[in-house]
Amino acid sequence: MQNKWVKDISATFFAGLFMFISATMICLAVVHFSEGFQPDVDFVSAVIKSINDLFIALATYELAMGIYKEYRFSEEDNLFDAIRRTVTRFVSVVIIALVLEGLIMIIKYSQLDLAGNLFYPVAVVVAASLLLMALGLFLRWSRVGSA
Structure with missing residues (x-):
């Protein structure tokens, strides 16, 4: 209690x-x-x-x-589904923010002729891609009732 x-x-x-x-x-x-x-x-x-x-x-x-x-x-809700939805929404927002930040950095570095620093934003976009793939694996492996 x-x-x-x-x-x-x-x-x-x-x-x-x-x-x-x-x-x-x-x-x-x-x-x-x-x-x-x-x-x-x-x-x-x-x-x-x-x-x-x-x-x-x-x-x-x-x-x-x-x-x-x-x-x-509350006891009548399914906790597993609620956590699955929450993780999906949160990670999706983080992925969108990372991709947006990476693209903004690419545009900014291109305009400032700092092509040597482009590997930083590319690394951010690649990390967002890996996070998206990990989210897909999480959703696939956490399905209830799947064979």
Whole structure:
């Protein structure tokens, strides 16, 4: 009885903390976007910063929702399916953020004639690809009732 109470309070606290961080990142994205309208700031860079902030906010939100669903779990739901959905959503957001960051870095390095540094963004895109393949394997191997 007491264990469930502590578990519920902890889940609510950490989910609330990550929700607060997500809301803070959304506010930061608005600030970065509005800074792009200043004459001495590159607008495209400001938009890219705000998109990166929004992806971090989305990943943090997904983490908060996963914690809340997993640890404040009601008995009638299927825990295995809930965790599988949460992991899939969270890893998908991370993959999208990594690919976007890698592509932005490729464009930036190409524009600045830093072709020698292109292996960094390519490594990020390759890592995102490996993460996507690992997610596919996880989904394949974690299917319930598959032969």
